[in-house]
Amino acid sequence: MTNRIILYREKQRFRQFWLWVVVLAVASIFWTGFVYQVLLGGSYGNRPVSDVQLAVLFVLVGLGLPYFFYRMSLTTEVQPGEVRVRFWPFHIKPVKIPLHLVRDYERVTYNPIVDYGGWGIKWGSEGKAFNMSGSEGVKLYFYNEKPLLIGTQQPEELMSAINEAKRGKSDVEA
Structure with a gap:
């Protein structure tokens, strides 16, 4: 390991x-x-x-x-090359999102009820969302699937960590 x-x-x-x-x-x-x-x-x-x-x-x-x-909790981790999201107790293991599959991402302010039907693990016309509270997050856009929103109380920190993780991906993989 x-x-x-x-x-x-x-x-x-x-x-x-x-x-x-x-x-x-x-x-x-x-x-x-x-x-x-x-x-x-x-x-x-x-x-x-x-x-x-x-x-x-x-x-x-x-x-x-x-x-x-x-x-119940939503844990978001950014590591070089990937984002991990775990919505306990529904995810036994974290959902791994390889950043090489992400074509773009942005900080968003959204309406949880209108856009996704509330908080939790949600699917809506805007794609899938993992959110706990608040109305800010980072939306990940993929090459061949609908976007994924990760709700956060610290959108700037999450954005900068994803920037760093995408840059540092090649240094970690061998």
Whole structure:
């Protein structure tokens, strides 16, 4: 295994306040039900489930959903000759984008909802996008496929790292 130089690394998490309000509101329904029915002995809802079923739902949705969104992350790395993007937990290994396949790239400001349908791993009329929050990114244009947008909180740093990675590609390969 060879050690590679990392020119740029960014790890993003969901930061949208409204998203956390929705996630915690859904989870709080299960917290309320668990406390009221399992701990206090009442019946939660018109057709209550058993205590065991409610405990399982509490663990999966009341605890698991917020934890899942908290741990979800987008990691972008630029190394000589390639860009790696990993949207955890959906990518076990990073998606490797060889820079020799990229014909052009630019810094863009975009509308995540209109252009791609939101945040995450998205496909739209503009191509594919990996984004976590915000509305800035770097769009990669390929020779024979649709563009790829990589959302970032540091578009200038990502652009300069890609510039350096494209220049230094021949020095690293042997």
